[in-house]
Amino acid sequence: MSRPFLRPRCCVAPFALCLLAAGCGSASETHTAGGDAERGRELLWQFGCGTCHRIEGVVGAVGEVGPPLDGLARRVYIAGVLTNTPENLARWIRMPQDIAPKTAMPDLGVTEEQARDMAAFLYLRR
Amino acid sequence: MSRRGAIRLLVVLTLAGTLAGAAVVYFGVYNVAATEQHTAPVYWLLNAALKRSVAQRAENIDVPPLDGRIENGLVLYREHCLNCHGAPGVPPNAFALGMTPLPANLAHTARTWDVRDIYWVVRYGIKMTGMPAWEFRVPDEQIWDIAAFVAALAHLTPREYEALAARVGTREGPLKPAETQAREDAVTPTPHPAEGDAGRGKKALQQYACVSCHEIPGVVGAIHPVGPPLAGMARRGFIGGVLPNTRANMVRWLRDPKAVDPDTAMPNLGVTERDAHDLAAFLETLR
Amino acid sequence: MKRALPLLSFGLAACSGVQHALDPASEESAFIGGLSWLLYGGATAIFLLVMAIAAYAVFGPESRKRLAHRKLIVGGGILFPVVTLTALMTYAFAGAPNLLLRGEPALHVEVTGEQYWWRVRYLDENGWAQFETANEIVVPANRTVAFHLRSADVIHSFWVPNLHGKLDMIPGHSKTMQVRPTRTGVYRGQCAEYCGTQHAKMAFTVEVVNEKDFERWHAARKATARIPDSPLLQRGRDVFLSAGCGSCHTVRGVNESRALGPDLTHVGSRRTLGAGAIPNSLGALAGWIADSQALKPGNRMPAFRNLQPGDLQAVAAYLASLE
Numbered sequence: 124m125s126r127p128f129l130r131p132r133c134c135v136a137p138f139a140l141c142l143l144a145a146g147c148g149s150a151s152e153t154h155t156a157g158g159d160a161e162r163g164r165e166l167l168w169q170f171g172c173g174t175c176h177r178i179e180g181v182v183g184a185v186g187e188v189g190p191p192l193d194g195l196a197r198r199v200y201i202a203g204v205l206t207n208t209p210e211n212l213a214r215w216i217r218m219p220q221d222i223a224p225k226t227a228m229p230d231l232g233v234t235e236e237q238a239r240d241m242a243a244f245l246y247l248r249r
Numbered sequence: 250m251s252r253r254g255a256i257r258l259l260v261v262l263t264l265a266g267t268l269a270g271a272a273v274v275y276f277g278v279y280n281v282a283a284t285e286q287h288t289a290p291v292y293w294l295l296n297a298a299l300k301r302s303v304a305q306r307a308e309n310i311d312v313p314p315l316d317g318r319i320e321n322g323l324v325l326y327r328e329h330c331l332n333c334h335g336a337p338g339v340p341p342n343a344f345a346l347g348m349t350p351l352p353a354n355l356a357h358t359a360r361t362w363d364v365r366d367i368y369w370v371v372r373y374g375i376k377m378t379g380m381p382a383w384e385f386r387v388p389d390e391q392i393w394d395i396a397a398f399v400a401a402l403a404h405l406t407p408r409e410y411e412a413l414a415a416r417v418g419t420r421e422g423p424l425k426p427a428e429t430q431a432r433e434d435a436v437t438p439t440p441h442p443a444e445g446d447a448g449r450g451k452k453a454l455q456q457y458a459c460v461s462c463h464e465i466p467g468v469v470g471a472i473h474p475v476g477p478p479l480a481g482m483a484r485r486g487f488i489g490g491v492l493p494n495t496r497a498n499m500v501r502w503l504r505d506p507k508a509v510d511p512d513t514a515m516p517n518l519g520v521t522e523r524d525a526h527d528l529a530a531f532l533e534t535l536r
Numbered sequence: 537m538k539r540a541l542p543l544l545s546f547g548l549a550a551c552s553g554v555q556h557a558l559d560p561a562s563e564e565s566a567f568i569g570g571l572s573w574l575l576y577g578g579a580t581a582i583f584l585l586v587m588a589i590a591a592y593a594v595f596g597p598e599s600r601k602r603l604a605h606r607k608l609i610v611g612g613g614i615l616f617p618v619v620t621l622t623a624l625m626t627y628a629f630a631g632a633p634n635l636l637l638r639g640e641p642a643l644h645v646e647v648t649g650e651q652y653w654w655r656v657r658y659l660d661e662n663g664w665a666q667f668e669t670a671n672e673i674v675v676p677a678n679r680t681v682a683f684h685l686r687s688a689d690v691i692h693s694f695w696v697p698n699l700h701g702k703l704d705m706i707p708g709h710s711k712t713m714q715v716r717p718t719r720t721g722v723y724r725g726q727c728a729e730y731c732g733t734q735h736a737k738m739a740f741t742v743e744v745v746n747e748k749d750f751e752r753w754h755a756a757r758k759a760t761a762r763i764p765d766s767p768l769l770q771r772g773r774d775v776f777l778s779a780g781c782g783s784c785h786t787v788r789g790v791n792e793s794r795a796l797g798p799d800l801t802h803v804g805s806r807r808t809l810g811a812g813a814i815p816n817s818l819g820a821l822a823g824w825i826a827d828s829q830a831l832k833p834g835n836r837m838p839a840f841r842n843l844q845p846g847d848l849q850a851v852a853a854y855l856a857s858l859e
Contacts, residue, residue, distance in 0.1 A: 169815055174823020174831055175486065183814055188486030188826040190477030194464075199356045199403070199475040202490050204512040206356075206404045225491040225510050227826075227845035229852060231819045486826045486841055493842050 157209075158236075163244030170231050172241070179248060189228065196246045202226060209246060213238040283349040286455055286469045299375065307369035315364065315397040320417050322398025325391055327414070329383065330355075330399075336414075338407030338507070340516035346458050348379050350470070354461045356514075357475045359403035368396040407514045445530025453528050457518045466535065476515060482535040489513055499529040555724040557697040561744060563716045564700045567634045574627070578620070635701070637714050641682035645673060649685070649692030649705040649727065652734035652835055653798060653811040658754070659684070667758050668786070670798035671740045671811045676750035677720050683713045693729035696742050702728045717744040724812075733834040739812030760789030761801045761858050772854025775847045779840065781825075787858065797837060804859040810835065822852035 164181055167173060173184025177191035198207050204223050205211040216238040219228040233241070273279065287295065326336070333352040335341040345352050358367065372392050374382030383392060405413070454460055454468055462475035485494050491510050492498040501508075503525040506515040520528065552559040558573070560566040589612075593603050644659040656673050657665040675681045685694050687705040694713065695702040698721075703713045727738040745753065764770045773790060776782055784796035806816050810832045814820050824831060826848055827839040843851070 169817065171814060171817040171820025171823055174814055174820045175826065177481075183831070185830055186823050186827065187481060187484045187830045188823055189490060190485070191481070194474055194478065197360075197474045198477070199354075199360060199462075200406075200514045203476055203510070203514050204406060204408075206406055208404065223490065223510065223512055225845060227487045227490055227822075227848055229818055229822050229849045231817065484827075484830065486839075487845065491845055493844065495842065 158213075158239035158241070158243030160240070160243040160247055163240035163242070166233075166237050166241050167244060170233065170237075170241075175228075178245070180244075192245055193248045196249050202228070209239075209242050212242040212245065216241055283347060284452060284456065286349065286460075289469045292469050299378075303366050303369055303375075304363075306373075307363070307365040310365045310368060312364060312368075313393055315393070315400070318394040318397035319401050320413070321391070322394035322396075322401075323413060323417050325387065325395050326398050329387070330395065333379070335516060337402065337405055337410040338514050338516055339410070340518050341458065343519055346456055346518065349455070350378050351455070351458050351461050352379065354473060354475050355399050356402045356405070357462070357473045359400050364396050364400045367399050368392060371395050371399075406512075408512060445526035445528075447527070447530040447534050450524075450527035450529070450531030453520075453524050454531065457520055457524070457528070459528070462515070479532065479535055482532045484536060489515065496526075496529055496533075499532065500525040503528055554722060555697055555726065559698055561698040561717055561719040561721060561723060562700065563718060564635050564714070565698055566718070567631050568701055571628060571631065575624075578624075582620075637682070637712060639680065641714060642679040643675060643681045644684060645675070645681060646684040646686065647673070647694060647705075648688050649694065649731070649738075650688040651690065651732050652727070652738040652832070654738075654740045655688070655798070658757070667788075667801075668799040669757060669802065670806075671808065672806055673740065673742045674750060674753050675715075675717060675742060675744055676747050677717050677744050679747070680714060680716045683715065685711045685713060690731050691729050692727050692731050692738070694725065695728040696723050696725035698723040699742060704729055717742075720744045720746060734832050737811060737813045737832050739808075741807065741812075757802060761787045763789075764854060764857065768850050769854045769857050771847075772850035772852070772857075775843070775851040776854060779843060779847065779851065781851065784837070800855060800858065802858055804856045818852055818856045821855050822848055825852060 167178060167181045167184065172178065172192075173181050173186055175186040175188035176184060177186060177193065178184035179193045195207070195212075201207050201212055201215050202219065202223055205215055213235070215222055217233050217235065218230055219226050220230045286292065331339065332342040333345040333348070334355050335345075335352075337356060341352060370380065372382065372384045372389075374380045383395075387395070402410075451468065454465060454471065459465065459479075460468055460471035461473055463471060464474055464478040464480070465471035466480045482494075488494050488499055488502045489506060489510055492502055500522070503520045504522065505517050506513050507517050557565065558569050560569040589603070593600055644661075644663070646657040646659055646665070648655040648657075654671050656669045656671070658667055658669075660666050683694065685703055685705045686709070687707045689707065691707065692705040693702050694705055699715050699717060700713055703711055705711070722741050722743045725740045725742060727735055729735075731738065764773050776787065777791060781800075782791035782794065784794055785798065785800045786793045786795075788799070788801040803821075804816075808814060809816050809820055809824050810828065813832045814824070825840050826843065827841065828835060828837045829839045840848075
C-alpha cells in the first residue's frame with residue numbers, strides 16, 4: 124500500500140479545512156526525487172524546457188507547445204501514460220521516446236542526476 | 250430600538266426567509282437536471298461538506314494489513330465499480346457519463362484520499378450522489394480488498410492495469426462506448442457543422458466526464474488534475490503530446506484517443522462526431 | 537557599516553561584466569572609459585569642494601565672513617568653470633580621433649539590423665560577402681575591425697559597451713564603426729534604439745579571440761553545412777526542405793540562398809536562439825520551431841504548428857547538428 128501524496132483534508136476545500144484540521148502537514152511531504160531544486164531550475168532553463176512548457180519560476184518559460192507544468196505535483200499521470208512519481212518523472216525527462224514513442228517531446232540527452240534535479244524543481248510547482 | 254422592536258424584526262425576517270425558501274422550492278427555481286452542474290458556491294459547499302463528513306467518520310477506523318489484496322480487489326472492482334468509475338484507460342459505462350455528480354476518477358481519489366476514507370465510502374455509500382453502500386452486499390474483508398485496489402490505482406499505468414487485469418482474468422468488462430457511439434452515429438446522421446457549437450460543447454464537457462480528469466477554467470467541478478489542465482488549449486502546440494493541434498486532429502483525438510496513442514490513460518468515451526466538433530469549438534475558446 | 541558592505545561590493549562588481557562601458561576591451565572603449573572616469577572623478581571632487589564651502593558658509597565660525605568676497609564669486613563662479621570645461625573639451629576633442637577611422641582595417645564585417653535580429657556578413661577585400669551568419673560575431677584581438685552598419689527596416693542602434701559607443705543604423709545609410717579589441721572574451725551587445733515590440737530581445741555577442749582561433753573559426757564558417765550522417769538527420773534535412781523552412785532560411789550546400797531569415801548553415805554552434813532570446817539547445821530549437829510566437833511574439837517567423845512530432849524532432853536534431 125503506497126501512501127497517498129496528500130492527505131485529503133488539504134486538497135479540496137482549503138478554506139474550511141485549513142482552519143479545522145491543523146496538523147495535517149503535507150506540504151513538507153513533497154517528494155523531491157532526491158534532487159537539487161535550485162540546480163533543476165537552472166537546468167530547465169539551459170535545456171530549453173521553457174520553450175515548450177509554461178513553468179512558473181523559470182525565466183522565459185512561456186512555451187505553449189506542450190502542457191503547462193505548474194501544479195505538476197498534483198497531477199495523476201505524466202504525459203498521459205505514466206503514473207506521477209518522482210522516479211517516473213525523472214525517467215520521462217531522460218527518455219520520453221522510449222516510454223511513449225509517439226510523443227513530440229524530444230530526447231535531450233539529460234543525465235540521470237540532471238533529471239532528478241529538474242524533477243525536484245517541478246515537484247515544487249503545486 | 251426597543252427590545253420588543255428587535256424581536257418583532259427578527260420574527261418578520263425569519264418569516265420572510267422561510268417564505269422565500271418555500272417559494273424557491275415551490276416554483277422549482279433550482280434546476281435538478283443532471284445536465285446542469287451545480288452553481289459554483291453550491292458545488293463547493295457540497296464538496297467540502299462531503300469531505301469533512303467522510304473524514305470525521307473514517308478517522309478512527311483501524312486499517313487491516315493491505316498486502317496481497319490487490320488482485321482480489323481488482324476482480325471485485327471490475328464486478329462492482331468499473332461500470333461507473335472506469336479504470337486507467339478504460340471508460341465508464343455510457344450511462345454513468347450522464348450522472349451528476351460524475352463518478353470520480355479513482356486514480357485521483359487514490360492520491361488525495363486516505364485508504365480509510367475510501368473504505369468508508371465503499372462501505373456506507375454517499376447520499377444523493379449515486380454511490381451505493383456495499384455494506385449489506387459485500388463482506389467487510391472484500392470491501393478492504395476493493396479499498397486496497399483503489400489506493401493502488403495511484404501507481405498503476407494504463408498498461409500495467411491492462412496486464413494485471415489480463416493476469417487475474419476477470420469477468421466481461423463494461424459495454425464499450427465505441428459501440429454506443431457507432432449506434433448513435435447511425436441513428437442520427439449528424440449534420441456536423443465544421444465550426445461547432447462552443448456553448449453546447451461546454452455542456453458536453455460534463456456529459457463526457459472531461460471534468461473528472463482535467464482542470465478547465467470557467468467550468469464548475471473541473472478541478473481534478475488527473476491529466477493536463479486545459480487552460481490555453483487553443484494555443485497548445487500538441488494534443489496529448491502526439492498530434493499537432495488542429496481541429497481535425499482534435500476531433501480525432503476526442504473520438505478515439507486510444508487509436509492515436511495506445512498508451513494513453515485517456516479512455517475512449519464514445520464521443521460522437523458532432524459532439525467532438527462542439528467540444529473542440531469550446532476548447533478553441535480557451536486562449 | 538554592515539549595511540554598507542553589500543552596497544560597496546555591488547558597486548565594485550558593477551565595474552566589470554560582459555556588457556559594461558567601464559570594463560573596456562578595446563582601444564576605443566578604453567578612451568571612452570578613461571574620459572568617463574575623469575568626468576566622474578572631477579565631478580565628485582568639485583561637488584565635495586562646493587558642499588564643503590557651503591557647509592563652512594552656513595555652520596562655520598566667525599571667520600566664514602571672509603567668504604563673502606567678490607574674488608570668490610568671480611573666481612569660483614566664472615573663471616573656474618570656464619577653465620575646467622575648456623580643458624575638458626580640449627581633452628575630449630584631442631582624443632576624439634581615437635574613435636574615428638584610422639588606417640586600413642584588417643577585417644570588414646557588415647552588420648544589418650533587422651526586426652529583431654542581426655544579419656552578419658564577413659566581407660572580402662573587394663567588399664563581397666564571404667559568408668553570412670547571425671547574431672554572433674567573432675573578431676581577432678589586436679586587429680582593427682570595421683563594422684559597416686546598415687538597417688533593413690527601421691532605425692536600430694549597434695552598441696557593445698565593452699568595445700565602443702553606440703552608433704545608429706539608419707535605413708538607406710551605411711556607417712562604419714572601427715574597433716581595435718585588446719582583450720579576448722565574449723561581450724554582449726544590444727539594440728539601443730527602440731525598434732518595435734521585440735526590441736528588448738534583440739541582443740548579440742562579439743567574441744574576441746586570438747588570431748589562430750579566429751582563422752580556424754573563419755575557415756569553419758566559410759564551409760558549407762555538415763552532411764547528415766544518420767537516418768534521423770537525413771529526415772531532418774528533408775523536413776527542412778519540405779516544410780518550408782528553406783523558403784526563408786539558407787543552409788549552404790542544401791538549398792538556394794534565401795535572404796528573409798537568418799542563415800542556418802552553422803546554427804547548431806550558436807549560443808542563443810532568437811537573437812539572445814533563449815539559450816540554444818536541441819529542446820530550444822524544437823520549441824522555437826513549434827511556436828516561436830509564444831517565445832518572442834511579433835518576430836517574423838511563423839509558428840510551425842502543423843509539424844508531426846517525428847518531423848519536428850528530426851528537423852530540430854538536424855539543425856542542432858549543424859555546428
